[in-house]
Amino acid sequence: MNPTVGSAPETTATPPARAARRGIPLRVSLVALTLALVVVGLLTSGIAVTSAMRADLIGRLDASLIEATNTWAIPGPGPFSSRERSRGPRGEGPGPRRPPSNFYVRVDFSGESLVTSDYAWTPNLSSLPVVDTGPRTVASTGTGPDWRVIQRISPTDQSARIVVATPLADVDATMSRLIWLQVGIGSVVVLMLGGAGYLLVNSSLRPLRRVEETAHAIAGGDLDRRVPEMRPGTEVASLADSINGMLAQIQTAFAATEASEQQARASEERMRRFIADASHELRTPLTSIKGFSELIRGDMMPDPADGVRRISAEADRMSMLVEDLLMLARLDSQRPLTTAPVMLSELVRDAAAAARAAAPDREIIVEDQTRDPGPVVDGESPRLMQVLRNLIGNAIMHTPAGTPISVVVSEETGQARVDVVDQGPGLSAEDAQRVFERFFRGDSSRHRETAAAGSGLGLSIVAALIEAHGGRVGVTTGPGQGARFWFVLPTVRARD
Template identity: 50%
Template sequence: MTMPGVRTLPLRFGLVLAVVLLTAVGLLASGVAVTSALENSLTRRVDTQLEEAAQGWARPLGPPPRELAGEPGPARPPSSFFVRTVAPDGTVLRQVNDGDVTPSLPDAPVTTPTTVGSDDGDQHWRVLSTTGSDGTTTVGLSLAENDDTVQRLVVLQALIGLGVLAAVAVAAYFVVRRSLRPLREVETTAAAIAGGDLHRRVPARDRRTEIGRLSHALNGMLAQIQQAFAATAASEDAARRSEEKMRRFVADASHELRTPLTTIRGFAELYRQGAMPDTDALMSRIEGEASRMGLLVEDLLVLARLDAQRPLDRRPVDLLAVCSDAVHAARATAPDRAISLVVLDGPGTPEVVGDDARLRQVVGNLLGNAVAHTPADADVVVRLGTTADSVFVEVSDTGPGLSEHDAAHVFERFYRADTSRTRASGGSGLGLSIVAALVAAHAGRVSVESMAGEGATFRVELPREGLSGSALEP
C-alpha cells in the first residue's frame, strides 16, 4: 500500500529518491561487510597472539619468575598482555596487568579464545587459559584498540557514504531530468491537443528506445483520432449540407407544384363563376398547367430514384445513335434553328455500357437546354468523340453564355440563372441536375465551360469499361 505523499511525488523526484535509497542500501551493506571483515580479522590476530602466548611463554612449567610481578621496569618492559597464574588450590601465584582495567574472568578456565567484559568498565577483553602441573595461567589482550579502529572505520564510512549519496543524488537528478525531457514534450503535445490543436505530433525518436516506441505509438493514435474527428466533422458537414439541400429542395418543389395548382384552381373558379365563356381556351390552359405539373413530378421521381441508387439497365449503348436521334428530334421541334452533329476522330467506336433510355435523357436535356435558353439565331453543335478509355459528348451554343457564378451552380436542383423565376423560357430548373445525377450514376463526369457573351459548352465524359475488345479497337 503506497502512501498518499508518495503517489503525488513527481516522477523525477521519485526516480532520484529510488536511486539514492538503492545506493544507500548498497553502501550500508558494503560498510557492514567491510566492518565485519575487519573486526573478525583483528579478533583473529588477537586470538593468534593469545594462542602463541598460551603455548609458549605463558604456559606454567614451574614457579613463576619473581621479576615478572610488580610494576614495569628495567627488568620487565611494559606489556599489553594480562597474565594471571592460579595454583591448583586457587592461590593466585602471579598477575601481570600494566593497564588500568582488569578483565572479568570466568570461574572456569576457558580453553578457547573468549570475549569477556571488565570488572570496572565497559572495555572488552579476549582471554585464553592454559593448564599445567603447577596451575592454570590465563592470558588476555584488550580489545580497546580493535573497537577504536572499528569505530573510526564506521565514522569514515558514514562520511564517505553521505558524500557519495549527495553526489549520486545530484547526478541522478540531472540524468533523470535529461532522460524525462521527451516525456515533457509528450506532456506539452498532449496539452496542446487537449486545447484543440489536433495537428500537433510528438517528435519522433529511435524506435529502439522506450521513448521512441511511445512516441510512435502516440503519433499513430493521434493520427487515428484526427482522422476520426475529421470524418465526424465531414459527416456533420455533409449532414448539414444534405439537410439544407433537402429543405431547399422541398421549398422549391412546393413552389413549383403550387404555381400550376394555383393556376388550375383559378381557372376552375373562373369557370364556376361563368367569367370565361370560352371553354376550349379554359380547358387548354388547365391541360397545359396539368402537363407542366406532370413533367415536374416525373423529374422529381427521376431524381428520387437516382438518390435511392436504384440499379440501371446496363447494356452496350451506341452514343452515335443516341446523339443522332437527339439532334433529329431537336430539329423537328425547332426547325428554324441551326442544330448540327459533329463526329470527331478517335480510337474505337463511341460505345459505352449504360442505360440507353437514361443516356438519351442526358443528351436530350442538354440539347433542349441549349435550344431553350439561347436566341433563335444562335448555333447549337453536338460533338461526339472518343479517347483511349472514355467517350465524350459536347453540346455547344453561341448564345449569351453563363457568368462564373451561374456556371458554378448550374447543376444544382431548381437553380435558374434568372433569379426572378420567370417561366418565359419554360423549364423547372431540374434538367441539368438530372443530367448531373445520371452521369454520376454511370461513373462519368459532367462539366461546363462558359464566358458571358461567348456561349457555353457542356461536356459529358463516360468510361468505356465493360466493353469487348472489338469496341475498343480503332
C-alpha cells in the first residue's frame, strides 16, 4: 500500500526572513581601520625591537662565553694534572673567599667531573656532541631557564672537556619587561589615537552629515533646500557643488513639469467650460427655432410671418455665435496674422463713426492725444477694427441711454494705447477679474434680459486678438464709477 495516498500534502516551513543587517557607520569603520593599521605597525615594530634586543643580549652573553674559553677557561695541551684537578679550570676552586660567578663551569677528565656554579639550575648537556660546540642554547635539567653553552675539547685528550654556560634568566626577564612595556605603551597609544581619530573623523565627516540632512529635507518635500557652502578646494566642497547643481536642475525640471501639468489642467478645465458654455448658447436658439417651427407647423401661430421672423433672428444669432467660436478657435490655434502697418488714430475714428451710425442716439467722442499723423502699429486692420467695435459696442450695451462714451488714443514710449471710457454703472472687483473670460456676462444664470444681450464672447475675442498682436488688455472700473477698457500695442518704431 502506498502510504502517501489520502494523506495530507507535505508542507515545508518557510524560514523567517533574515533581519536586515545594520550597517557600520563610516566614522566607526575609518577609526577601526586606522587603529587596525596602528596595531599592525606596533606589533611589527615590537617584534622587530624585541628580536633585535634579544639577539643583542644573547650576543653579549656569547661574547663573554667565548672570552672565557679563550682566557681563563681554555683547556690545557694535555691531560689535566692533579694540580689542575684540585684547582679547577684555570683558577681557584670554590670557597668562601671566591666572589659569586655568572658562569656555570664543568670540567670532565678521566671519567671525573668538576662543577663550579652559583645557580640552583643545571644545564642539560647530554645533547652536546664530543667536539668543540657553541655557543648554543640548551634547556635546563628539570625545571629552569634555558642556557647558552660553549664546549671546548682538549686537543690531546678527547675525553677531557670544559663546558662554560650562563643562564638566560636575565635575558628572559629583560625581554618580558620589554614586551609588557611595549604592550602598555602600545595600548595607551591605541586608546589615545582611537579617541583623537574618532574626534577628527567625526569633525571631518560633519560636512557629509550636512549633505545627509539636506537630502532628508529634500526627500521630505523641501525642494528649495541646498547643501551649505563648504571650504573650497576639498572633495566635500566639490561634492556639495555637484549636488547643488543637480538639485537646481531637478527643481527646475519639477517646476516645469508642475507648470505643464497645471497648464494642462487649466486648459482642460477651460475646454470643458467652453464646450459647456457653447452647448448652452447654441441650445437656446435651437430650442427657439424648434419651438416656433412646431407652432407654425401645427397652425398654432396667430401670425406665421412673425414666427418666421423670429426663427430668422435666432438663426442670425446662432450664426454670429458660430462665427465667434470659429474666431476663438483660430486664435487658440495661433495661426499667424497677415500684418501690415496700421494708422491707429484713423482706425479709431472709423470705428467711432460706424458706432455712431449704428447708435445715432449715443454720444461717442474721440480724443486723439497723439501728434499727427498718430501712432503706427503692425497688425491686421480688420481684426483691430473688430477689437474697437467690440469695446465700443460693449460700452453702448451696458450703459444707460444718453450716457456719453469717450475713445482716447495716446502714445507712450514705443507703445500706443486706446481707452474706451463710459460713465455707466461699472463692474465689481470680482466681475472685473472675469470680464475677459469666455461666455462671461456677469450673470451666472445666463438669463437674457434683452434680445440685444450678447453671448459673452466679445471681450474674450478682444483679449485674444490683442494678445495675438503682442499687446496687453485690461479694465479699470468700480461699482458706480463707470468702466475704462484699454489695450496697448507696440508701435512699429519700437519693433524696429
